[in-house]
Amino acid sequence: MDILYKVFIDPFLQMGTAPDLLVQTLWEGLVAGVLYALIALGFVLIFKASGVFNFAQGIMVVFAALTLVGLHEHGIPAYVALALTIGVMFLLAYGVERLMLRPLVNQPDIILFMATFGLTYFLIGFGELLFGGESKVMIAEQLGLPRGAIDVKMLGGFVAFQRIDIAAAIIASVMVAALAIFFQKTRIGRALRAVADSHRAALSVGISLEQIWVIVWFAAGLVALVTGIMWGARSDVSFALEIIALKALPVLILGGFTSIPGAIVGGVIIGIGEKLGEFYWGPLLGSGIESWLAYVIALIFLLFRPQGLFGERIIERI
Amino acid sequence: MLYREVGQFKANYSADQAVFPILQDRMGLAVILFVAVVLIPYFGNGFFIQAVMIPFLIFSLAAIGLNLLTGYTGLLSLGTGAFMGVGAYACYKLTTYFPGVNILIWVIASGFFSAAVGVVFGLPSLRIKGFYLAVATLAAQFFLSWCFIRIPWFYNYNTSGAIEVPTRTLFGTPVTGATATNTTRYFVVLAIVVVMTVIAANIVHGRIGRMWMAVRDMDLAAELIGIRLLQTKLLAFAVSSFYCGVAGALLVFLWYGGAEPAVFDVNLSFFILFMVIIGGLGSLVGSFFGAALIFVLPIVLRYLPPKFGMPIQAATVEHIQFMTIGALIVLFLIVEPAGLARLWQIAKQKLRVWPFPY
Numbered sequence: 231m232d233i234l235y236k237v238f239i240d241p242f243l244q245m246g247t248a249p250d251l252l253v254q255t256l257w258e259g260l261v262a263g264v265l266y267a268l269i270a271l272g273f274v275l276i277f278k279a280s281g282v283f284n285f286a287q288g289i290m291v292v293f294a295a296l297t298l299v300g301l302h303e304h305g306i307p308a309y310v311a312l313a314l315t316i317g318v319m320f321l322l323a324y325g326v327e328r329l330m331l332r333p334l335v336n337q338p339d340i341i342l343f344m345a346t347f348g349l350t351y352f353l354i355g356f357g358e359l360l361f362g363g364e365s366k367v368m369i370a371e372q373l374g375l376p377r378g379a380i381d382v383k384m385l386g387g388f389v390a391f392q393r394i395d396i397a398a399a400i401i402a403s404v405m406v407a408a409l410a411i412f413f414q415k416t417r418i419g420r421a422l423r424a425v426a427d428s429h430r431a432a433l434s435v436g437i438s439l440e441q442i443w444v445i446v447w448f449a450a451g452l453v454a455l456v457t458g459i460m461w462g463a464r465s466d467v468s469f470a471l472e473i474i475a476l477k478a479l480p481v482l483i484l485g486g487f488t489s490i491p492g493a494i495v496g497g498v499i500i501g502i503g504e505k506l507g508e509f510y511w512g513p514l515l516g517s518g519i520e521s522w523l524a525y526v527i528a529l530i531f532l533l534f535r536p537q538g539l540f541g542e543r544i545i546e547r548i
Numbered sequence: 549m550l551y552r553e554v555g556q557f558k559a560n561y562s563a564d565q566a567v568f569p570i571l572q573d574r575m576g577l578a579v580i581l582f583v584a585v586v587l588i589p590y591f592g593n594g595f596f597i598q599a600v601m602i603p604f605l606i607f608s609l610a611a612i613g614l615n616l617l618t619g620y621t622g623l624l625s626l627g628t629g630a631f632m633g634v635g636a637y638a639c640y641k642l643t644t645y646f647p648g649v650n651i652l653i654w655v656i657a658s659g660f661f662s663a664a665v666g667v668v669f670g671l672p673s674l675r676i677k678g679f680y681l682a683v684a685t686l687a688a689q690f691f692l693s694w695c696f697i698r699i700p701w702f703y704n705y706n707t708s709g710a711i712e713v714p715t716r717t718l719f720g721t722p723v724t725g726a727t728a729t730n731t732t733r734y735f736v737v738l739a740i741v742v743v744m745t746v747i748a749a750n751i752v753h754g755r756i757g758r759m760w761m762a763v764r765d766m767d768l769a770a771e772l773i774g775i776r777l778l779q780t781k782l783l784a785f786a787v788s789s790f791y792c793g794v795a796g797a798l799l800v801f802l803w804y805g806g807a808e809p810a811v812f813d814v815n816l817s818f819f820i821l822f823m824v825i826i827g828g829l830g831s832l833v834g835s836f837f838g839a840a841l842i843f844v845l846p847i848v849l850r851y852l853p854p855k856f857g858m859p860i861q862a863a864t865v866e867h868i869q870f871m872t873i874g875a876l877i878v879l880f881l882i883v884e885p886a887g888l889a890r891l892w893q894i895a896k897q898k899l900r901v902w903p904f905p906y
Binding site: 515 | 697
């Protein structure tokens with residue numbers, strides 16, 4: 231009985247008695263979720279357009295952030311470094327398309343998946359070789375990102391909103407909106423959707439797959455850069471960030487591999503679920519349940535909807 | 549010239565369906581076994597046996613385990629490291645409670661624990677496929693890793709949180725622990741790996757293997773021809789986890805001599821997956837090739853540059869090593885996506901028709 235009380239009643243009592251803490255936890259979950267969603271977004275972009283399950287998205291985040299900080303350390307002004315990093319991400323996209331995707335076209339999914347593993351290792355080695363393996367501080371101030379926290383008095387207590395988190399949420403929303411417009415309204419966006427529907431049909435109406443892939447990987451690189459800046463501003467820039475790539479996977483399966491809104495909703499569900507679980511149920515199981523809770527949440531959703539919340543219905547034919 | 553099967557007539561079905569129907573293959577196998585059993589222990593130095601041969605064999609076993617699941621049944625798994633961990637911790641707990649029982653029995657028995665855990669985490673495979681399943685197996689990976697860290701019962705309430713392998717003997721000779729010699733441990737690992745490889749070869753050549761391959765090629769069609777999907781998939785998970793569990797137990801008991809939970813993290817899973825893909829999906833010999841390449845490559849990369857008089861700092865070597873491994877993985881996939889096993893097959897075919905290729 232005692233354990234049932236602790237699992238089913240006590241956490242909710244705590245939520246009721248200290249609503250300010252609940253709001254704080256929800257907010258933190260939301261922010262973490264937005265960042266997961268950003269990484270998942272990079273995955274979705276690439277998966278939609280090329281069918282590649284890009285394991286390297288996490289390391290692209292780290293690589294972009296490291297390049298930005300590393301260039302700044304060499305005395306290049308922040309905004310110039312930002313522009314240069316965007317250039318580097320374009321070169322990366324071009325290189326990946328040229329050296330990795332093009333020779334592997336028409337291979338089974340798992341082979342392409344493995345190739346992105348290779349890319350991950352390559353980027354880890356390359357990044358450390360150029361910029362060193364120690365963790366760095368993100369140049370948030372130089373880029374004009376706000377600092378500090380706003381304390382809001384509500385529900386009989388104080389809730390602290392970090393300014394950087396608010397900025398992250400706004401930037402993420404703007405970026406998702408921009409991507410949505412780009413996908414729906416522009417010529418290239420239409421081409422991207424055509425490629426996502428069917429490679430062969432897209433080819434036959436004269437869409438250049440190579441070009442599309444470069445654009446998509448570049449877009450994913452830009453998303454990675456924004457994610458890297460935001461995440462780096464909250465903690466340090468280091469290769470430990472790579473772990474967050476694995477956190478994006480449950481977000482992906484929750485939202486569906488092919489849905490941009492799915493990535494966002496999935497990210498928020500996972501982020502909030504994780505923080506609530508850790509805060510209210512964590513002490514019951516011992517700390518650190520954050521590391522697997524997201525996967526279990528995603529797994530439970532999957533058992534009911536195998537294609538994720540927003541994924542396209544899986545139809546099998548013989 | 550030498551590799552030709554002309555004139556080798558099979559008079560009955562069992563000869564025709566043998567695992568190695570060609571005489572030269574059997575001879576080659578005998579030579580390999582002779583090298584492994586006689587030459588390597590006799591001529592190889594302690595370093596070679598301890599740092600190359602033992603881990604190579606253990607990783608090969610784990611790769612075979614994953615290959616049964618991913619290569620033969622088509623179920624992508626990223627939880628190999630955790631299943632190996634289950635084997636290692638099960639073996640540790642068993643030998644703690646029953647120190648008198650032969651350690652080899654516990655090494656094998658720990659495989660059954662791993663198999664049971666594998667079946668539990670394999671249950672979603674009926675509804676979930678492809679990359680979704682890979683992520684589902686990651687749940688197993690993270691959950692089990694967390695258990696190894698957070699549940700003190702697993703490591704006997706040590707303050708360090710690591711497990712330490714006690715000395716256990718086999719017929720009076722120590723096989724685990726600090727006093728066991730490299731050669732003894734090598735023979736034990738070799739014996740287990742050879743026996744389990746033979747069993748795996750028989751499984752995949754038989755009815756169960758055919759069922760797995762049918763499921764891999766198209767599970768819906770397999771169901772229509774009367775294969776029970778649930779049983780077949782769960783059996784694949786069980787057998788695969790069994791192999792991984794034994795490999796994990798061997799890894800800790802006969803190679804490391806002790807382990808922290810971090811050994812069985814997600815990187816180990818990726819490492820084994822590399823071996824399977826580079827070696828060749830759906831090929832047992834490929835598992836050995838993959839293990840050799842992925843495991844030996846870093847060693848070569850570490851010791852080769854200084855030989856040519858290239859003075860490189862240790863940290864730089866490690867970075868270049870990462871880059872090289874990454875680049876080589878991509879390169880191998882481009883050159884031969886079907887893995888080293890396919891190259892081996894092509895070479896054999898070339899030999900068969902040499903010197904008059906058509």
